[in-house]
Amino acid sequence: MAAMARQTVRHTPQPVGPKEADRTHVPGIDGTVLPVAVTVRDVSYTYTKKPFIEGLDLDFARSKITSIVGPNGCGKSTLLKIVDGLIEPHTGEVAINGRPSLGMSGKERARHLALLAQGARPPAMTVEALVACGRYPYQGRMRSHLDAEDRLHVEEAMARAGIEHFRNHDVRRLSGGERQRAFIAMTLAQDTGIIALDEPTTYLDVRACHDIMQLVCELNRDAGKTIVMVIHDLDLALRYSDHMMVMEKGRCICADSVDAVLATGAIEQAFQVEVCRFPSDDRTAYTLFPF
């Protein structure tokens, strides 16, 4: 086994400044510019009297994996719900592929962005039937059967997620990892450029977590999907993401490439932990120690 060196990463966080309202590109690593898939402009949302999300202003780069991290109750899942149109922001707007999301019909939006909800409950149906539900945005008001194109997308989605061999299994009988793959296949059948995942590795064992994250990376690398995910496991987020966004108390305190976010110390500030890096060959693991 290759020797591992523990490196402590700790810096002073730099708050993210306001961005131009009409930006279509975001800065990438090494001075490159990246096209924007999702734009969030001056978004605020309140559950009670106190603002829950306040003046959120950010962009998610196209064809990249962006992880949203932050302590419990900081507004990560609420942000994804706003992006998906499940809840309307009280101020500001969200644009998906340059179009305001609230100006789209539900099915139109579902053809641009697929959301795998947090802890999606296993339905009483087969894996194939679940994946076929992903074609709902392409079906007419009264049509419920799949046409040849729908079937092609369902087969491709199952093949890409590696679940063809248990297509006839009841979703409720699957293991947590297999079940999550089936749900990801459903989002793939939606044939969207953007996939949002709300805590995709929750309740999974360590092997299943890495399998799911590797599948996410394959979807990004091979199918060019833009991935936006809320994730609690910082090690997974740091290992498998291109970009990170750190949230704290309804605000974005840092959004940049993984290395740039680590350099700012935003994670330390948000979670009150020390981040230790363990490089090994061409891979890096991260461990966190509470202050």
Added chain:
Amino acid sequence: MEPRRPKHTKAIAVAATTTFLVVVTVAAFFVGSSTVGFPEFWALVTGGLLSDSAKSILLNVRLPRVLAALLAGAALAMAGALIQAVLDNPLACPNIIGINAGAGFAVLLVSSFFPGLFAIQPIAAFIGALVTAVVIFFISLGMGVSRLTVVLAGIALSSIFGAGMNTILIVNPDAYIGASRFLVGGLSGVLMTNLVWPSPYIVGGLVVAVFVANKLNIMSLGDATAHSLGMNVGRWRMSLLGLAALLAGAAVSFAGLLGFVGLIVPHLIRFLVGHDNRIVLPLSAAFGAAFVVFCDLLARVMFAPYEIPVGILMAFIGGPFFIYLIIRNRRYGGDG
């Protein structure tokens, strides 16, 4: 967890249900308290020699009764399947959550004020059923509301509407001819004129329900996932609950407070063919129709020459089944 099913279970279930439906429907024509039997029925079908009295019994008594049983059974079973899926509550059905009682109260109310106006009865029943369904729907939306809470709220509403119906019948005993049959649910004395107005609502409602069954499959994924797939969950939930209220209300307008069909039948069908609502809904309607015809036939012959209203027989079967469901709900992940 449901059992693994053989490959052709759905085809077998469709064939068995169709056979059951045809057999009991034909049998219902030649079984009854009078002496009119199979030879008379066969003579009517083939155009053979038939006495006027036998012809009158077959066409004016048994035909409307069989049609009423078919329509009421299909409508209430479909309404039950819709309500269970929309509320995500296996304990729900039109009579348990008070929809039947709401419809019944509205029917007695308009019968009291506008006697003989059959046309407005199904409309009133629909409004009564819809109001109850909306109240139950909003109760079910409350944070932390369990399945049993919804059932208890339905029982409370049924009690209120029951008190209203009894008040109407005490104040105005002539409000509804055959009121005692109406209150327990029965099909004796139903005339073709009673079916003219409700039947288009039922047939139309059944057709629409079959076409939108896939929406229920999408809803079963949970609100967030259904929304992400582009469904307006709130609008569809209300629409489908309205459809269930239309079906149940139309059935109550002529069959009275016929209970438990909408509880028993969808459970039986799901046990046989699984949870795909594109199969469950049409099969529930077909089996529900056959089941009510069969139970009405039994109710006619069990204590011959006396007849009991089919609603009583339904309660004898449905009551224990409901208790079984409550116990199962508490044992297997039910929320109590």
